[in-house]
Amino acid sequence: MRRIAMPLVAPFRTSFGTETARDVLLVRVVTPDAEGWGECAAMSEPLYSSEHVGGAAEALRRFLIPALPRHADAYGVNRALEAVKGHRMAKAALETAVLDAQLRAAGESFGRFLGAARDRVPCGVSVGIMNSIPELLDAVAGYVEEGYVRIKLKIEPGWDVAPVRAVRERFGDDVLLQVDANAAYTLVDARHLARLDDFGLLLIEQPLADDDLVQHARLAREIRTPICLDESIESAAHAAAAISLGACSIVNIKPGRVGGYLEARRIHDLCRAHGVPVWCGGMLETGLGRAANVALAALPGFTLPGDTSASGRYFEIDITDPFVLEDGHLPVPAGPGLGLAPIPEILDRATTSTEWIPL
Ligand SMILES: CSCC[C@@H](NC(=O)CCC(=O)O)C(=O)O
Ligand SMILES: [Mg+2]
Numbered sequence: 001m002r003r004i005a006m007p008l009v010a011p012f013r014t015s016f017g018t019e020t021a022r023d024v025l026l027v028r029v030v031t032p033d034a035e036g037w038g039e040c041a042a043m044s045e046p047l048y049s050s051e052h053v054g055g056a057a058e059a060l061r062r063f064l065i066p067a068l069p070r071h072a073d074a075y076g077v078n079r080a081l082e083a084v085k086g087h088r089m090a091k092a093a094l095e096t097a098v099l100d101a102q103l104r105a106a107g108e109s110f111g112r113f114l115g116a117a118r119d120r121v122p123c124g125v126s127v128g129i130m131n132s133i134p135e136l137l138d139a140v141a142g143y144v145e146e147g148y149v150r151i152k153l154k155i156e157p158g159w160d161v162a163p164v165r166a167v168r169e170r171f172g173d174d175v176l177l178q179v180d181a182n183a184a185y186t187l188v189d190a191r192h193l194a195r196l197d198d199f200g201l202l203l204i205e206q207p208l209a210d211d212d213l214v215q216h217a218r219l220a221r222e223i224r225t226p227i228c229l230d231e232s233i234e235s236a237a238h239a240a241a242a243i244s245l246g247a248c249s250i251v252n253i254k255p256g257r258v259g260g261y262l263e264a265r266r267i268h269d270l271c272r273a274h275g276v277p278v279w280c281g282g283m284l285e286t287g288l289g290r291a292a293n294v295a296l297a298a299l300p301g302f303t304l305p306g307d308t309s310a311s312g313r314y315f316e317i318d319i320t321d322p323f324v325l326e327d328g329h330l331p332v333p334a335g336p337g338l339g340l341a342p343i344p345e346i347l348d349r350a351t352t353s354t355e356w357i358p359l
Contacts, residue, residue: 001025001028001057001355002025002027002353002354003025003026003354004319004351004352005021005350005352006022006286006319008022009312009313012128012314013130013154014129014154014182015156015181015182016183016184017045017047022044022314024039024040024053025053025056025057025060026039026040027040027060027093027094027096029097029101033105036100036102036103036338037097037288038092038093038095038098038099038288039093039286039288039292040053040090040092040093041089041256041283041289042056048283051086051087056087057090057355064081064091065094065357067080067081067083068080068098070359072098073098073099078095078259078263081095081259088234088260089257092256092259092260093256095259095262100337101337104337107336109334109337110291110333110338110339114261114296115265115299116295116298117300118298118332119332119334120298120326120330121280121297121302121308121330121332122150123148123149123309123328123330124308125151125313126152126309127139127153133163136153136166136167137166137170140170141171147327148305148328150176150304151167151171151177151178152178152179152180153167153177153178153180154180155179155180155184156184157184160179160192161192161195164196168199173200176202177201177202178204178205179196180230182206183206186209186215187215190223193219193222193223194222194223196223201225202304203228203250204226204228205252212232213232214247216242216245216247217245217247220246220247220249227247227249229242230252230257232247233251233253233258234258235263236270239251239267243271243274250277250279250304252280253278253279253281254281254283256289257283268299268302269301271301277301279303279305280306281306281307282307286318287320288320288338288342291320291340293306298332309325311323311324312324319342319346319347320340320343
């Protein structure tokens with residue numbers, strides 16, 4: 001296990017706090033045939049969800065790594081880790097590292113293994129809450145200029161209708177626009193949220209609390225903007241419940257949040273069977289997690305642009321060759337496994353601790 005410090009190019013503010021740097025936990029698995037990498041999505045503090053990077057490291061050290069079967073592929077690891085409750089981001093990092101090693105040894109790319117239907121994906125970008133509308137419009141102008149095909153605005157009570165209206169007035173009705181509340185509202189705000197219906201948004205992401213499926217279903221009957229869930233969907237079972245309750249009509253799939261790429265694909269398959277569009281969310285990943293997310297975003301049911309932005313959206317220097325936007329798209333890595341690896345001298349400079357756990 002390796003912890004790296006990744007400063008952000010600019011503070012990223014959401015309804016639950018402001019990030020200025022990522023403290024990222026990486027897992028490297030060494031097998032007789034190959035090594036594999038997994039990136040843990042957990043943030044430094046348990047503000048997005050209950051997981052946090054220190055807790056993930058502890059769960060891996062004490063429960064998940066010791067539970068690893070001696071000879072197992074990612075499916076075997078997925079089953080072996082089921083006995084541990086929760087800790088999905090920690091599980092995802094370990095399962096992904098095993099999957100990466102397995103695929104590198106087999107000479108198969110993540111995209112091919114997952115069922116990618118394209119060799120590049122259209123990219124959206126997530127824009128934080130800013131100190132003023134002019135500052136927001138400058139940031140959005142930069143991203144539109146860079147070629148991002150979709151803009152997502154973080155919102156919270158007091159910063160919602162005005163920024164959305166300003167972006168619509170400045171950039172027109174054609175730019176694909178959506179908002180993400182990170183669970184900042186309650187049903188009391190339903191009539192206020194209905195004011196966003198005038199702006200032709202693609203979706204409103206996670207308006208209410210993560211465990212409020214019934215209330216999201218009620219909200220869905222009071223606003224026209226489609227509801228997309230993020231924090232609420234931690235498994236295929238959650239996705240099935242949300243769809244059958246009418247709590248959402250779009251799902252943001254984040255492999256870390258749901259325990260790994262195998263469960264992410266199950267959710268993709270389930271949503272596709274219900275005609276529910278999905279898109280790939282982001283957790284400010286380095287190039288390692290970004291590579292796996294871009295491969296996932298190439299699956300056929302990912303019909304909306306994801307938060308799969310270029311490395312430069314967050315990092316001055318990525319620990320891998322950077323993802324660079326080309327005509328609003330990112331290429332799906334074609335090499336074995338993740339298709340890339342950390343650049344040793346950059347990785348060493350970013351490293352704050354390493355820990356070797358023998359099986
Ligand atoms: C620090 S906020 C992380 C969670 C947030 N992620 C994003 O907004 C996209 C971040 C990214 O581009 O990786 C979300 O709720 O969707
Ligand atoms: Mg979100």
